[in-house]
Amino acid sequence: MKTLVLVFHPNITESNGNRYLSQEIKKYPNVTVHDVYAAYPDGKVDIKTEQQLIEEHDRIIFQFPFYWYSAPALLKKWLEEVITHGWAFGTNGDKMQGKEFLPAVTTGVDQEGYTHEGLVKFNVSELLRPLEATTNFVGAHYLTPFVVHGIGHQSDEQLTEKAKEYVSYALNPKLIAA
Ligand SMILES: Cc1cc2nc3c(=O)[nH]c(=O)nc-3n(C[C@H](O)[C@H](O)[C@H](O)COP(=O)(O)O)c2cc1C
Numbered sequence: 745m746k747t748l749v750l751v752f753h754p755n756i757t758e759s760n761g762n763r764y765l766s767q768e769i770k771k772y773p774n775v776t777v778h779d780v781y782a783a784y785p786d787g788k789v790d791i792k793t794e795q796q797l798i799e800e801h802d803r804i805i806f807q808f809p810f811y812w813y814s815a816p817a818l819l820k821k822w823l824e825e826v827i828t829h830g831w832a833f834g835t836n837g838d839k840m841q842g843k844e845f846l847p848a849v850t851t852g853v854d855q856e857g858y859t860h861e862g863l864v865k866f867n868v869s870e871l872l873r874p875l876e877a878t879t880n881f882v883g884a885h886y887l888t889p890f891v892v893h894g895i896g897h898q899s900d901e902q903l904t905e906k907a908k909e910y911v912s913y914a915l916n917p918k919l920i921a922a
Contacts, residue, residue, distance in 0.1 A: 745774065745802045745803060745915075745917050746774045746775075746776070746800065746801040746802050746803070747769075747774060747775045747776070747801060747802070747803045747804075747805065747914070747915060748775075748776050748778060748797055748798065748800075748801035748803070748804050748805065749766060749769055749770070749775060749776065749777045749778065749805045749807055749848075749914075750778050750780055750804065750805065750806055750807065750822070751766050751777060751778065751779045751780060751781075751807045751808070752780050752781060752806070752807070752808040752815055752816050752818050752819040752822070753779070753781060753807075753808060753809060753816065754781050754816055754818075755781070756779055756781070756782065759809070760895055760896075760898070760903060761809065761850035761892055761895040761898070761903065761906075762807060762808070762809055762850055764903040764904065764906065764907040765807060765848065765850070765892070765906070765907050765910050766779070766807065767907070768904075768907035768908065768910065768911050769805075769907075769910065769911050769914065769915070772911060772915060775915070776797065776800075776801065778797060780818055780819075780822060781816075781818055784818070787818065787821065789818075789821060789822055789825050789826065791825055791826055791828065794822065794825075794826045795826060795828075795831055795839065798826070798839065798840065798843065799839055801843075802843060802844065803843070803844040803845075803846060803887075803914075804843055804844065804845050804846070804884075805846045805847075805848050805914055806819065806845065806846070806847045806848065806875065807847075807848040807849075808847075808848075808849060808850075809849070809850045809851070809852075809895070810849055810850065810851045810852070810853075810868070810871075813864070813866070813871050814871065814874075815875075823878060827840070827878070827882060832882045833881065833882055838883070840882035840883060840884050841882065841883035841884065842883065842884070842885070843884040843885070844884065844885045844887055844919070844921075845875070845879045845884045845885065845886055845887065846887040846889070846890065846914060846919070847872055847875055847889040847890070848889065848890040848891075848910060848914060849868055849872070849889055849890070849891050849892075850891075850892045850893075850895045851868065851891065851892070851893045851894065851895065852894070852895060852896055853893065853894065854893055854894040854897065855893040855894065857893075858893065868889060868891050869888075869889060869922075872889055876922070885921045886921060886922050887919050887920075887921060887922055888919075888922040889922075890910055890913050890914060892906045892910075
């Protein structure tokens, strides 16, 4: 199984959570970590490069910090531009079919906030429904999201531990669809 980690963080060098996660997972074989913001500082996504990366991998991880209960803007742009007619859907558009899509999300708000009774009133899985629906639309398999809540309250030791949990979860070939 080949795994592609698409990291959508506007400034990974100033990140805590996402930096720990991507630095840990990139140590493993058959893993490609692709920092999409760093690849396209002008925001112009190279569609062919991105489509080729998808075609070469089996499991695609969408890793990002939660920004206003969604992903940073470049992920939306990436979805709009890379998922094209004739490639991902429509006539002969089958290139995402059978791939596994796994969201990996960090949040500033603690886990208790992401409950129906809490501050946010929704949990992360509910807020990720558009990505889940997109996964369904292109015939990919949606895997249960990996979430690290309350990044600001995590010590370096805890983040190191979370990064190890991330790897054992995200690289488990037997992960089943959500
Ligand atoms: C523009 C912006 C919007 C944010 N929106 C949310 C949000 O909606 N929910 C949340 O829990 N945290 C939010 N945060 C906090 C980030 O999710 C948090 O700082 C990030 O997950 C930490 O990861 P990092 O250390 O890799 O940057 C936001 C941060 C920024 C800069």
